Amino acid sequence: MRIVGGTHRGLTLAEVGAGDAAAHLRPTSDRVREALFNMLTQGKWGDLVQGQRVLDLFAGTGALGLEALSRGASTVTLVDDGAAARALIRTNIEKLRAMGTTRLYRRNATDLGPNRGPAFGLIFLDPPYGMGLGAKALTSALTNDWIAPAATLVWEENAPQLAPQGFETLDQRRYGETWITLLRAPHPSSV
Template sequence: MRIIAGAYRGHRLAAVGKGDPAAHLRPTTDRLRETLFNVLAAGKFGTLSGSVVLDLFAGTGALGLEALSRGAVHATFVDDGRAAQKLILDNIKRLRLENARLLSRDATRLPKNDGALATLVFLDPPYGKDLGARALGAASAGGWLAPGALVIWEENAQQPAPEGFEMLDHRRYGDTSFTFLRHGDGPAN
């Protein structure tokens, strides 16, 4: 795995191989990540530049790291798995990032936010376990989300918009679905 574009283009990320099903690690492939970020670069949902990222069920952190490479100003990575935490910390160190932090927590039990509000959320829960809506509820209740924040929810099927979120789009690539949601009212960027 590597960073596809931006300031850290070509930098290799910590190796996870084909993933770790026991730890629910199934990294978004370089190709799929590139496709997703091409959709974001088209500007239909706002801009990456200046965004504050919340990466829930972050795994390797590749999505949030790619966003930082492409102009996001800060990223908070949330994962409670030991394997994922090690990978995220290794990747932050590899890229020498000072604008990233790891929150070693269950994404469905977030504490109150003490930082900037997220304008871009990556949500990649273990497939089929109904954790995504719970994590979004925790993020909303904990004051993590800016009004109009864009949420990109990766699952194996399209997901319905939870209360407080508006469905914007849905895209399917093979066995992966991206559901695009907007939090609350108005644009975040």
């Protein structure tokens, strides 16, 4: 697993290894990450990464958030409640020397609590597949002011996801077992 584009292109990230089965670590493959970031940076919506504050929920290894940082995001906040995942994320943050532009929170992504800072313009949701946790995390993030108006959300699951009320589906693509659903959060006038 490596960073596939941007200023840290080619940097090898920490290996998941045998890991902890209970941690549900399932990193997004390099191929899927490359296709996703091509869509986010060169798609019909322009560059959705450059200068964004990024929130990576169910961060796992941190690969999605750190890829965004490599491609021009201003800051990345990574959220995971697993000890194995947080250890991998810390290692990967150190490999990128990104301590000043990242934050790592030990939180349950489905129960984030209130956001005490500015909202995020790009959010990654990569929950354990098939458990309904993505919808719960999205509800928690929205009701607790983590999501900026008109933010872009990238939801990775093993099935296509329906846009929650008020959200707009921008794109949906399948890569093997993985479905990527790209959403736009409600604009202030539509809330």
